Amino acid sequence: MTWLDLGDDAPFDAWTLPYGAFSAAGEEPRVGAAVGPWVLDLAPLAAAEGLDGAHLFAQSTLNPFLAAGRRAWDAVRGWVLELVTEEAHRELVEPHLVPLGDVELRLPFTVADYVDFYASQTHAENVGQLFRPDSPDLPAAWRHLPIGYHGRAGTVVVSGTPVVRPSGQRRAGGPGSSVTFGPSARLDIEAEAGFVVGTPSALGTRVPVGAFEDHVFGMVLVNDWSARDIQAFEYVPLGPFLGKSFATSVSPWVVPLAALAPARVSPPPRSPAVASYLEDGEPCGLDVEFEVVWNGTVVSRPPLRDLYWTPAQQLAHLTVNGASLRTGDLYASGTISGPRPGASGCFLELTWNGADPVRLADGTQRTFLENGDTVTIRATAPGPAGTRQRLGEVTGTITPPPAP
Ligand SMILES: O=C(O)/C=C/C(=O)CC(=O)CC(=O)O
Numbered sequence: 001m002t003w004l005d006l007g008d009d010a011p012f013d014a015w016t017l018p019y020g021a022f023s024a025a026g027e028e029p030r031v032g033a034a035v036g037p038w039v040l041d042l043a044p045l046a047a048a049e050g051l052d053g054a055h056l057f058a059q060s061t062l063n064p065f066l067a068a069g070r071r072a073w074d075a076v077r078g079w080v081l082e083l084v085t086e087e088a089h090r091e092l093v094e095p096h097l098v099p100l101g102d103v104e105l106r107l108p109f110t111v112a113d114y115v116d117f118y119a120s121q122t123h124a125e126n127v128g129q130l131f132r133p134d135s136p137d138l139p140a141a142w143r144h145l146p147i148g149y150h151g152r153a154g155t156v157v158v159s160g161t162p163v164v165r166p167s168g169q170r171r172a173g174g175p176g177s178s179v180t181f182g183p184s185a186r187l188d189i190e191a192e193a194g195f196v197v198g199t200p201s202a203l204g205t206r207v208p209v210g211a212f213e214d215h216v217f218g219m220v221l222v223n224d225w226s227a228r229d230i231q232a233f234e235y236v237p238l239g240p241f242l243g244k245s246f247a248t249s250v251s252p253w254v255v256p257l258a259a260l261a262p263a264r265v266s267p268p269p270r271s272p273a274v275a276s277y278l279e280d281g282e283p284c285g286l287d288v289e290f291e292v293v294w295n296g297t298v299v300s301r302p303p304l305r306d307l308y309w310t311p312a313q314q315l316a317h318l319t320v321n322g323a324s325l326r327t328g329d330l331y332a333s334g335t336i337s338g339p340r341p342g343a344s345g346c347f348l349e350l351t352w353n354g355a356d357p358v359r360l361a362d363g364t365q366r367t368f369l370e371n372g373d374t375v376t377i378r379a380t381a382p383g384p385a386g387t388r389q390r391l392g393e394v395t396g397t398i399t400p401p402p403a404p
Pocket residue numbers: 116117118119120123124127128131190192224226235240333334335
């Protein structure tokens with residue numbers, strides 16, 4: 001379908017066409033789309049074509065393009081798809097293909113608010129058993145609404161940014177053991193899908209489930225790094241705080257929702273029936289398969305399709321009290337864990353709180369993260385005509401805390 005020779009193993013095909021912000025040596029940062037092993041440099045291309053929205057790409061972040069709204073997103077995607085599929089555009093396009101290896105990828109958008117949900121039933125049940133063994137697995141509200149918390153927007157970082165091991169207060173052992181301060185000994189990951197808001201909403205209004213595609217521009221892959229020892233001590237009753245706010249990594253490429261159309265599926269059945277503002281008529285689940293790679297070893301494959309609450313329901317819930325949306329808001333699905341073995345979205349579950357270590361390909365064993373460890377989360381989804389598309393990756397390496 002494309003005239004481009006994408007080569008084997010290209011990070012993206014000619015359908016996904018995700019957007020990101022890049023800088024090439026000595027040049028102003030700007031917005032591009034990824035195709036094969038290249039960044040398509042949209043600013044000079046759009047200027048050469050005399051496009052109305054050309055200024056949207058001569059920017060250091062995606063925010064102006066996000067704010068332009070769904071009609072602009074659809075028009076630009078249509079234009080880019082045409083550029084890469086119709087050979088008549090070869091001469092125009094070829095000078096504006098920049099090898100990915102020649103650019104630095106930046107945080108793709110300025111994050112406004114950051115919210116993290118808790119929408120995987122398997123994850124919520126497992127963490128309930130591990131953190132609250134004397135209570136029911138699921139909190140009372142869990143089947144009634146998508147539970148979430150507000151995170152720290154300013155510490156969302158782009159893939160590749162080193163993650164400094166956080167320090168904090170935690171218990172040395174079980175309940176009643178002494179409280180000490182020091183580097184986290186239970187540093188973990190959380191594999192999640194993040195949804196990026198483009199079109200804002202007014203304070204005092206609600207965004208219904210059916211308006212999801214008018215407000216949400218696309219999806220990123222998220223690693224919500226979590227210090228389990230700090231989290232377990234601090235979180236009662238207000239929820240996660242310093243155990244998660246030290247860094248949250250996102251992939252540099254934002255996959256437009258339009259590219260995920262072939263991945264739409266019906267969510268699992270809900271019981272009891274959901275509140276009317278959470279009713280979803282269309283199949284608004286997403287069949288995205290994640291892969292978690294620990295120092296080169298694939299340790300799990302979490303499935304997004306099992307999520308109890310879909311991203312469209314999460315958006316409706318976020319705004320049901322009249323809270324407004326801003327361009328650049330990011331909300332994440334919550335840790336994705338599937339009910340089958342080998343599908344855990346965090347190491348807390350994968351190793352059952354450290355009781356069951358995993359063996360990596362280099363022969364070493366792990367429970368939680370060690371300094372120097374690298375975790376990469378990748379994802380794929382159904383593409384058009386029975387193909388499978390790659391959705392990029394988010395990676396990070398743990399570095400030791402600075403000397404006190
Ligand atoms: O159940 C808890 O106390 C804690 C849960 C989490 O740490 C998960 C969280 O950040 C939300 C999620 O990713 O599902």
